[in-house]
Amino acid sequence: MQGFCLSTCSSRSMSISIKKMTTRSNRVQKNLAVLNKRAKGGCSCMCMLLSMVGIVALVVIIWLLVKYL
Numbered sequence: 001m002q003g004f005c006l007s008t009c010s011s012r013s014m015s016i017s018i019k020k021m022t023t024r025s026n027r028v029q030k031n032l033a034v035l036n037k038r039a040k041g042g043c044s045c046m047c048m049l050l051s052m053v054g055i056v057a058l059v060v061i062i063w064l065l066v067k068y069l
Helices: 002-038 045-068
Strands: none
Touching: 002 045
16 A cells, blocks of 8 residues: 555645646746747747757656656
């Protein structure tokens, strides 16, 4: 019975961690949308590249959390 509790507790904590990362990811996406509006649609190539790097970094962090938690 104790083993079941440990696996349930760890899956709950992992679920909470994923929800937090999703919330952070959504916040970053909203900030990027605001930056794009400020640039009035004329976002430079460097801005788009940095946006993509940020999104990829967030996906990697979420994947690592899921894999190792």
